[in-house]
Amino acid sequence: MKITFIGHGYVGLVTAAVFADFGNKVYVIGHTKEKIDNLKKGISPFYEPGLEELVKKNLKAKRLIFTLDYKPAIPESDVVFIAVGTPTTKMGDADLSTVLDVAEKIGKNLEGYTVVATKSTVPAGANKKVQRILEETKHQGAEVDYASVPEFLREGSAISDTINPDRIVIGTESKRAQEVLVKLHKSINAPLVLTNFETAELIKYAANSFLALKISYANAIAKLSELIHADALKVLEGIGMDKRIGNLFLSPGPGYGGSCFPKDVRALISIAKDNDYAFSLLEEVEIINQQARRDIVRKARGILGDVRGKNIGILGLAFKANTDDMRDAAAIDIISWLQNDGAKITAFDPKAEESAREVLPKITYADEVYSVMDGADLLIILTEWNEFKDINFEEVKKRMKTPNIIDGRNLYDPKILREYGFNYIGVGR
Numbered sequence: 001m002k003i004t005f006i007g008h009g010y011v012g013l014v015t016a017a018v019f020a021d022f023g024n025k026v027y028v029i030g031h032t033k034e035k036i037d038n039l040k041k042g043i044s045p046f047y048e049p050g051l052e053e054l055v056k057k058n059l060k061a062k063r064l065i066f067t068l069d070y071k072p073a074i075p076e077s078d079v080v081f082i083a084v085g086t087p088t089t090k091m092g093d094a095d096l097s098t099v100l101d102v103a104e105k106i107g108k109n110l111e112g113y114t115v116v117a118t119k120s121t122v123p124a125g126a127n128k129k130v131q132r133i134l135e136e137t138k139h140q141g142a143e144v145d146y147a148s149v150p151e152f153l154r155e156g157s158a159i160s161d162t163i164n165p166d167r168i169v170i171g172t173e174s175k176r177a178q179e180v181l182v183k184l185h186k187s188i189n190a191p192l193v194l195t196n197f198e199t200a201e202l203i204k205y206a207a208n209s210f211l212a213l214k215i216s217y218a219n220a221i222a223k224l225s226e227l228i229h230a231d232a233l234k235v236l237e238g239i240g241m242d243k244r245i246g247n248l249f250l251s252p253g254p255g256y257g258g259s260c261f262p263k264d265v266r267a268l269i270s271i272a273k274d275n276d277y278a279f280s281l282l283e284e285v286e287i288i289n290q291q292a293r294r295d296i297v298r299k300a301r302g303i304l305g306d307v308r309g310k311n312i313g314i315l316g317l318a319f320k321a322n323t324d325d326m327r328d329a330a331a332i333d334i335i336s337w338l339q340n341d342g343a344k345i346t347a348f349d350p351k352a353e354e355s356a357r358e359v360l361p362k363i364t365y366a367d368e369v370y371s372v373m374d375g376a377d378l379l380i381i382l383t384e385w386n387e388f389k390d391i392n393f394e395e396v397k398k399r400m401k402t403p404n405i406i407d408g409r410n411l412y413d414p415k416i417l418r419e420y421g422f423n424y425i426g427v428g429r
């Protein structure tokens with residue numbers, strides 16, 4: 001089939017590369033010349049394991065075409081995916097301006113029969129606007145059906161998530177569009193959820209918000225465990241063995257971040273409010289998430305007293321491991337709060353330094369793990385990169401001024417660290 005993706009963020013670029021790898025001819029339309037020029041050389045605008053290799057392979061096979069132009073991509077395509085960003089507005093709802101703008105450009109270029117589907121997360125109701133724009137802007141003779149095909153991939157494991165998803169959700173009122181989209185996904189072995197547009201969109205928001213809720217629940221249990229001297233990791237392992245609960249997304253830490261959970265929880269609260277429903281459960285999820293971030297700073301003050309003038313080493317800046325993404329990373333809040341209190345910060349992240357410099361310009365960036373510890377009064381772990389797991393604790397202790405560790409991701413065994421002579425504080429234990 002011939003497909004076009006508008007947008008080359010995580011969702012657009014990864015899904016485009018995977019569909020090209022299945023043998024489809026795939027156009028990717030962007031609006032920044034420099035990024036498109038780089039993509040034509042196989043250079044991705046962000047780090048995602050395995051992605052550049054997949055892009056290069058499919059560029060070479062001439063199945064993946066990067067362009068700034070809507071022609072000939074749109075008129076040729078059987079399916080056009082809108083995969084542009086929907087950031088949060090000041091009011092907490094999703095900003096649809098880019099989605100609506102590209103809908104107009106798609107509409108003007110439609111020829112023959114085309115299915116236009118959103119991969120971007122848009123609230124129920126947005127579909128009517130996009131559909132109206134497509135209908136109003138298309139030429140006579142062009143036929144269009146509209147669908148929602150939400151994406152569930154995670155950064156860091158985006159390619160395997162796209163090839164092996166837990167389900168494929170297709171939301172459309174049109175039988176013809178449904179058939180085209182089912183055919184397009186035939187190479188993916190996953191159960192299909194065939195439904196209408198609004199339901200598909202709500203599945204996406206409800207899934208992300210539920211996962212955020214699980215994380216906040218884990219962070220609340222961690223907090224309580226600290227107060228009553230229980231081991232939160234055992235508690236969460238114990239509840240996760242119940243199949244009805246499941247053991248995934250129950251790791252306590254510095255709170256969820258990234259471009260999805262914070263935005264989608266806020267948007268679902270806002271959608272509920274617009275419909276006269278106060279989704280206070282999700283408001284509490286956000287409050288607990290903020291507390292999880294603040295708790296790291298509270299623990300730092302607990303160890304150091306006044307943090308003014310103290311050297312604090314930070315391992316990990318990205319919002320999670322295996323990505324260079326700093327959007328809404330817990331590290332931004334935590335480091336800013338510590339800096340406001342006068343702490344001196346030295347940090348290391350294997351991939352996120354470049355993006356971190358934009359949001360955290362006033363910290364010292366170390367170029368390897370151990371230099372972070374030189375003369376440090378405290379070491380804080382904020383991202384669970386594999387390369388932090390097996391560090392040499394003798395070396396760490398030798399380099400630090402005082403051997404204090406706040407393990408924000410519970411990477412280390414408290415018993416072993418205490419045997420090394422560290423003052424160790426994890427999350428929930």
Ligand code: UGA
Binds near residue numbers: 208
């Ligand atoms: C999330 C969803 O997991 C994807 O299914 C969805 O497609 C995506 O959002 C999206 O809407 O585009 P992502 O944000 O890439 O994916 O990463 P996650 O692995 O879900 O992690 C999100 C945040 O939760 C990270 O800050 C992570 O450190 C944190 N987290 C995750 C925890 O604190 N504890 C956990 O147990 C799991």
